[in-house]
Amino acid sequence: xxxxxxxxxxxxxRFGANLALNNVSLLIRSGTVHALLGENGAGKSTLVKCxxxxxxxxxxxIQVNGREHRLNSPKDADALGIGMVYQHFTLVPSMTVAQNxxxxxxxxxxxxxxxxxxxxxxxxxxxLPFHVPLDVRVSQLSAxxxxxxxxxxxxxxxxxxxxxxxxxxxxxxxxADEVLGYVRSLTRxxxxxxxxxxxxxxxxxxxxxxxxxxxxxxSVRTGxxxxxxxxxxxxxxxxxxxxxxxxxxxxxxxKPNIVLSIKDLCVNGDNGLPAVxxxxxxxxxxxxxxxxxxxxxxxxxxxxxxxxxxxxxxxITVSGSSFxxxxxxxxRLGVYGLPQExxxxxxxxRMSLAENLALRNFDRAPLCRGIAMNYGAxxxxxxxxxxxxxxxxxxxxxxxxALSGGNVQRAVLARELTQDVRLLIASNPTFGLDFVAxxxxxxxxxxxRNGGAAVLLISEDLDELLGLVDRVLVMSAGRIVHEVLADCxxxxxxxxxxxxxxxx
Amino acid sequence: xSSISGIESPPSNPxxxxxxxxxxxxxxxxxxxxxxxxxxxxxYGQNPFTVFGLIVQGGFGSSFAWQDTxxxxxxxxxxxxxVAIPAQAGLVIIGGEGALVLGGLAGAVVTLPFxxxxxxxxxxxxxxxxxxxxxxWFGLASLLRxxxxxxxxxxxxxxxxxxxxxFHHLTEGLLRxxxxxxxPSTHPIDPSYMLxxxxxxxxxxxxxxxxxxxxxxxxVLRYTRWGFxxxxxxxxxxxxxxxxxxxxxxxxxxxxxxxxxxxxAGAIEVAAVQGTANSSxxxxxxxSGILVAFLARHQPLAIVAVALLIGGMQASASLLxxxxxxxxxxxxxxxxxxxxxxxxxxxxxxxxxxxxxx
Numbered sequence: 001x002x003x004x005x006x007x008x009x010x011x012x013x014r015f016g017a018n019l020a021l022n023n024v025s026l027l028i029r030s031g032t033v034h035a036l037l038g039e040n041g042a043g044k045s046t047l048v049k050c051x052x053x054x055x056x057x058x059x060x061x062i063q064v065n066g067r068e069h070r071l072n073s074p075k076d077a078d079a080l081g082i083g084m085v086y087q088h089f090t091l092v093p094s095m096t097v098a099q100n101x102x103x104x105x106x107x108x109x110x111x112x113x114x115x116x117x118x119x120x121x122x123x124x125x126x127x128l129p130f131h132v133p134l135d136v137r138v139s140q141l142s143a144x145x146x147x148x149x150x151x152x153x154x155x156x157x158x159x160x161x162x163x164x165x166x167x168x169x170x171x172x173x174x175x176a177d178e179v180l181g182y183v184r185s186l187t188r189x190x191x192x193x194x195x196x197x198x199x200x201x202x203x204x205x206x207x208x209x210x211x212x213x214x215x216x217x218x219s220v221r222t223g224x225x226x227x228x229x230x231x232x233x234x235x236x237x238x239x240x241x242x243x244x245x246x247x248x249x250x251x252x253x254x255k256p257n258i259v260l261s262i263k264d265l266c267v268n269g270d271n272g273l274p275a276v277x278x279x280x281x282x283x284x285x286x287x288x289x290x291x292x293x294x295x296x297x298x299x300x301x302x303x304x305x306x307x308x309x310x311x312x313x314x315x316i317t318v319s320g321s322s323f324x325x326x327x328x329x330x331x332r333l334g335v336y337g338l339p340q341e342x343x344x345x346x347x348x349x350r351m352s353l354a355e356n357l358a359l360r361n362f363d364r365a366p367l368c369r370g371i372a373m374n375y376g377a378x379x380x381x382x383x384x385x386x387x388x389x390x391x392x393x394x395x396x397x398x399x400x401x402a403l404s405g406g407n408v409q410r411a412v413l414a415r416e417l418t419q420d421v422r423l424l425i426a427s428n429p430t431f432g433l434d435f436v437a438x439x440x441x442x443x444x445x446x447x448x449r450n451g452g453a454a455v456l457l458i459s460e461d462l463d464e465l466l467g468l469v470d471r472v473l474v475m476s477a478g479r480i481v482h483e484v485l486a487d488c489x490x491x492x493x494x495x496x497x498x499x500x501x502x503x504x
Numbered sequence: 505x506s507s508i509s510g511i512e513s514p515p516s517n518p519x520x521x522x523x524x525x526x527x528x529x530x531x532x533x534x535x536x537x538x539x540x541x542x543x544x545x546x547x548y549g550q551n552p553f554t555v556f557g558l559i560v561q562g563g564f565g566s567s568f569a570w571q572d573t574x575x576x577x578x579x580x581x582x583x584x585x586x587v588a589i590p591a592q593a594g595l596v597i598i599g600g601e602g603a604l605v606l607g608g609l610a611g612a613v614v615t616l617p618f619x620x621x622x623x624x625x626x627x628x629x630x631x632x633x634x635x636x637x638x639x640x641w642f643g644l645a646s647l648l649r650x651x652x653x654x655x656x657x658x659x660x661x662x663x664x665x666x667x668x669x670x671f672h673h674l675t676e677g678l679l680r681x682x683x684x685x686x687x688p689s690t691h692p693i694d695p696s697y698m699l700x701x702x703x704x705x706x707x708x709x710x711x712x713x714x715x716x717x718x719x720x721x722x723x724v725l726r727y728t729r730w731g732f733x734x735x736x737x738x739x740x741x742x743x744x745x746x747x748x749x750x751x752x753x754x755x756x757x758x759x760x761x762x763x764x765x766x767x768x769a770g771a772i773e774v775a776a777v778q779g780t781a782n783s784s785x786x787x788x789x790x791x792s793g794i795l796v797a798f799l800a801r802h803q804p805l806a807i808v809a810v811a812l813l814i815g816g817m818q819a820s821a822s823l824l825x826x827x828x829x830x831x832x833x834x835x836x837x838x839x840x841x842x843x844x845x846x847x848x849x850x851x852x853x854x855x856x857x858x859x860x861x862x
Binding site for chain 2: 307337348349363
């Protein structure tokens with residue numbers, strides 16, 4: 001079987017009252033890469049989950065090479081050679097790559113002849129344009145290697161239509177090029193068709209042949225990539241002509257006083273190994289310092305150490321006082337944060353919106369007198385914040401689960417930025433948010449900076465970072481390896497430092 | 505354990521389905537368990553309706569039955585709180601029995617050196633000693649959890665067995681009253697120190713202590729910043745740390761208080777019923793407390809109601825034995841059935857909630 005042509009016709013899928021897919025049709029031509037563009041919640045994931053038999057659409061059908069097929073389960077998709085590479089890894093970390101590949105087969109023999117399997121695998125991987133170590137445990141691979149192994153697994157399983165869900169979000173630019181370049185070469189050779197879910201225009205432009213833009217569950221634009229400009233795509237995605245993403249406020253030169261000072265910080269990761277190594281940095285009043293880096297280079301551990309969520313060695317001082325993340329210090333020194341995935345990392349899902357808005361000040365007047373909570377005052381505060389930040393919610397007593405991602409973020413922005421912020425720690429604050437919520441987050445961060453706060457922004461999205469910060473620090477293998485003013489920053493140089501190709 | 509069912513955000517209880525569900529589920533579970541229990545006694549050749557009639561009569565049918573029920577409810581309320589309070593902080597602690605017997609032991613021996621003193625301070629000292637012993641015992645489980653990553657459910661259960669073993673070791677050895685021949689016991693406390701009987705009710709004052717503690721727990725958990733902070737800690741330790749709450753201290757503090765509740769239950773049993781610490785303390789109150797708390801969905805006031813129900817069931821056991829010659833363990837079977845049904849109902853409810861979410 002060579003590269004199939006797959007057509008989705010009039011797909012409609014509802015979740016309760018929510019129309020997730022509205023009559024979407026999609027043609028994946030044989031031997032092409034078809035990109036799916038769209039904001040979060042536009043229906044990209046729902047569409048491809050129908051294609052792998054995970055969801056069952058209310059309406060519409062799927063044709064493979066002109067024949068209609070019903071996909072009742074992922075097994076049916078497997079039989080048709082349709083496979084998906086997820087954003088998050090699905091390999092078993094404690095097994096080697098070879099073991100993972102062999103056990104992923106649908107029919108395992110009762111006795112596995114490892115020697116012959118290994119031989120066969122080596123032959124398969126020899127033909128690859130990149131190296132995938134077979135006898136190394138997956139847990140020891142880098143993110144890029146894992147992603148490659150995921151793709152090799154799909155090929156090993158004989159998949160002919162490959163769905164890639166934001167495959168490069170954890171890769172360096174060079175790794176992304178290797179992985180997607182390989183997929184494209186396979187499609188060109190007619191061995192594969194592919195669907196690429198992405199939000200990076202340059203990726204779509206470089207690796208995709210066709211593109212379909214989804215917005216609110218509907219297909220709003222489709223065609224050959226060559227025929228569509230970036231502006232046209234962006235307009236289709238958000239439904240209105242694009243204004244410049246980040247409006248840079250006129251920068252005033254940062255004041256000389258240092259707000260955040262980190263000296264010789266060492267933090268261990270979950271595996272007990274050092275993740276942050278002798279890291280020192282300083283952030284001044286009225287500046288946004290950005291930490292760039294590929295995920296998994298110690299950024300998460302750095303943020304958690306600063307937020308008091310992880311043990312550490314070394315000193316963190318804020319405005320000259322040692323900072324350990326107690327409630328008193330937070331209030332006195334004005335240290336607040338915007339973590340990534342705010343629903344998980346900044347909210348209590350089983351408490352109400354009003355209560356979540358009070359997490360920072362529930363133990364102070366007017367919300368609390370002595371030890372007695374004043375729930376009336378708590379509701380009043382929530383009402384005010386919800387109005388001020390335009391949080392859309394079913395009600396103040398709704399649990400956080402009931403809010404959309406953008407509104408969860410607005411609630412967190414409302415809670416964190418209405419305090420007396422003097423240091424703001426933002427960690428991938430727009431990860432997984434839609435366009436509008438991203439823009440609002442950017443605006444609020446810049447406002448905080450203009451209000452005199454020191455901002456430390458950690459982001460894996462280099463474009464986002466360069467658009468926002470005054471100074472860039474590059475983190476690699478737990479250290480700051482490069483520092484440059486944003487105005488003088490060169491993306492290629494930063495990329496090389498991110499990939500660890502240049503030492504400090 | 506991903507979540508503990510039944511912890512709502514109190515004053516802002518979600519309207520409609522969620523609140524109704526939290527009442528309907530335990531009721532459904534009890535009904536289902538009753539149906540299975542009916543089939544069980546039918547297998548014994550008994551008419552289920554007779555059996556249920558006798559349960560009501562034996563638990564709630566006369567002032568004597570009520571007295572028995574209420575004096576059983578007193579420790580059940582406290583051991584129920586011992587499960588419910590850590591649940592607010594996200595812990596499932598099921599070792600109430602160990603804390604109860606050690607609390608009883610502490611209460612039994614602490615006043616022995618002081619014969620002939622005023623009764624009231626001695627009674628207070630007994631309860632406080634019980635609370636400290638129980639609190640320390642529970643505290644061990646949460647220390648192990650916070651600093652060594654040991655699962656608190658398992659460690660508290662195993663610590664409970666160790667506690668019971670220590671209790672036997674001391675009551676049969678170092679602390680044994682040589683006069684207690686067939687039933688090794690500690691020296692009896694001064695009879696004047698025994699908790700008085702509540703006038704008009706005919707039940708010992710331990711019931712009043714239990715009720716007072718349940719009401720205090722209700723008020724603290726619902727209306728104070730301590731309750732709020734505890735729910736934040738229980739909701740997500742990550743977020744609690746982010747907003748500067750000292751998670752370890754809150755978790756350990758909550759388990760200490762909870763163990764204290766179980767310890768007071770033991771001390772009350774000694775100071776109001778037994779007059780000495782012996783194996784009569786080990787009758788499974790600690791384990792029944794798990795059922796009480798889960799059925800009450802960890803709400804202190806609901807715990808009082810459920811403790812009455814379970815206390816009544818236990819009180820009726822002897823009537824069933826006398827009238828129908830059903831074995832003593834029949835009631836244990838019923839309790840076990842209810843517990844299984846509650847857990848199943850919770851699991852189903854969780855599933856439903858997740859389905860409606862996505």
